[in-house]
Amino acid sequence: MAYLALTPRRRPLVARYPSIAIFLGILALFTVGVTVLAEGFGIGLISTSFVKTLGKTLCLCLVALAMDLVWGYCGILSLGHMAFFGIGGYAIGMWLMYARTELIVIESLAAAPLPPTPQEISDGIATQIFGVVGASEFPPIWSVAHSLPLQLAAVVLVPGVLALVFGWLAFRSRVTGVYLSILTQAMTLALSLYLFQNDSGLRGNNGLSGLQNLPGLDAIPQSTISIVFFWASAFALGLGYLVCAWVVSGKFGSVIRAIRDDEARARFLGYSVEAYKLFIFTFTAVIAGIAGALYYPQAGIINPAEIAPIASIYLAVWVAIGGRGKLYGAVIGAAFVSLLSSWFTGGQAPDINLGVYTIQWVDWWTILLGLSFVAVTLFAPRGIGGLFDLIAERRSPDRHGAALGPDAGALREKEADA
């Protein structure tokens, strides 16, 4: 039959998209390379703190993947995904802080003549944790903090349920485009302002600290712990990349790209646009939560400033600079910009003396980042990931400046492949 020659046979995902194998290969090499060079199991060329920076960067790449799925593929410019990331961090941080404080309290009470009652232990932990905000009782939000499985469930469930409820309210009212962005930003701001309060139950602006110390594992040096977290982050990123590639490769990817470019048309084809958006919004919120739960034990501290809207805006900037609508673009953007950012703001970049004025990068980095964002948007909409498209000789379609669909999130001419 004639059509057999025309229709490509179904091959495995990795065979259809060579970029997946290339990405996983590079990630594996990178992981092995860092392991060999780090202090934990290797020759010690890389400091433990830099291993942590690299591990954190992998987590940022993972949340950038989530952002690319929701914005690059589905056209929803969410400015709230770093809030989900932060919630994941708080969820794991509560257990880390509780369990470690519990060990310290039990140890200090062991010297007493009578064995301590559970109430005494509980009070001791509460005083230790909440003394800084002038409280000595556990707020209800900490009721399952003693249980690692329950707090791990919270890493996934709290961002998921919040995204589900918020998304349901927003999408069913057909809020789209810039209005949706503003709404998500408002949610993020509200959450961050709430957490800043001392009586929020999460230690106000002090946040949660000491998260790098795993309870009961004090004997294991940070150099080892850091490399284990690095592995976990690399594994999560690799798995996340595979899952995201699977989601966007098939008909589902086709539907969400259709929604991005022209959602009214997708509706008239019988696709419930709201259900798809809700699915993607919730799914990516869960990924963001997991990424946050891996990030903050490496960072050691989380406070409400991490949830502020600016973090989510940075996330969008990374994805834009890396190249929207391509999974590897998001990863490249997040890795490149966040590493460069820590180089500039860490005081390692040499100041530039202009005679009349000295450019100090700690202050000027944000301006440089802003300018590069504008430059990328105007002159290289495919971002850094677009360099690979140059190698693969992918060109943009010639559409005389017209976007690929009528919606605000639609791919622009220069972002698309011909």
Place this chain on the structure above:
Amino acid sequence: MSALLEVSGVSVSFDGFKAINNLTFQIGAAEMRAVIGPNGAGKTTFMDIITGKTKPDEGHVLWGEKSISLLSMSESRIAQEGIGRKFQRPTIFEDQTVADNLMLALKKNRSPLAVLRFRPREEDHAKVADLAEQIGLTAALHRKSGELSHGQKQWLELGMLLAQDPRLLLVDEPAAGMTPAEREHTTEILVEAAKTRAVVVVEHDMEFVRRLNCKVTVLHEGSVLAEGSLDHVTANEKVIEVYLGR
């Protein structure tokens, strides 16, 4: 013959302007109907109401053997019921290939979880290839649809409409921007489709309407001015006055 779609007493106004005024319309399960009317007669609004994009202020829109009301349904639900629409300006997904566009339109379970698990089977590929042949896009199957010419995009959208396998097709100026030979082919496809389903064609071009050889409904100021064969309505005094301008 019972009606597949029954629109009765429907009115809608935008900022006081009555776009549709007490409109009544019926079409059978296997029938071709041409809807003509001057600009602003309410043709597009009429389609918007049936497909759920616009909610009318009053009236009923009943569908199918069980006469269920379409008014409380969402656009996607109505499309799933079997109402397909082709827009005047070709609206296809330009960032995706012709095959992807047709695959999107194929009649399948539309729920997110079903779509996530969906893997096209042999017969789905065959169906897509079949449709592509019908609309003359076999050679372009793996090209991005944004690269197609205007006429080819029109074809593709028609193909997507057929892929949905709807019971009612609403087609807005299907022959706009086509060569005479292409118009001929479009006519064939529509006439063929109308043997098994209901087809409503909105058209300006009287020649095209004549070739469809079907019952004609003339809209004017949001209501039906005349209905019958083309010769019958073109002989109507009122129609001549408002539309043919003679």
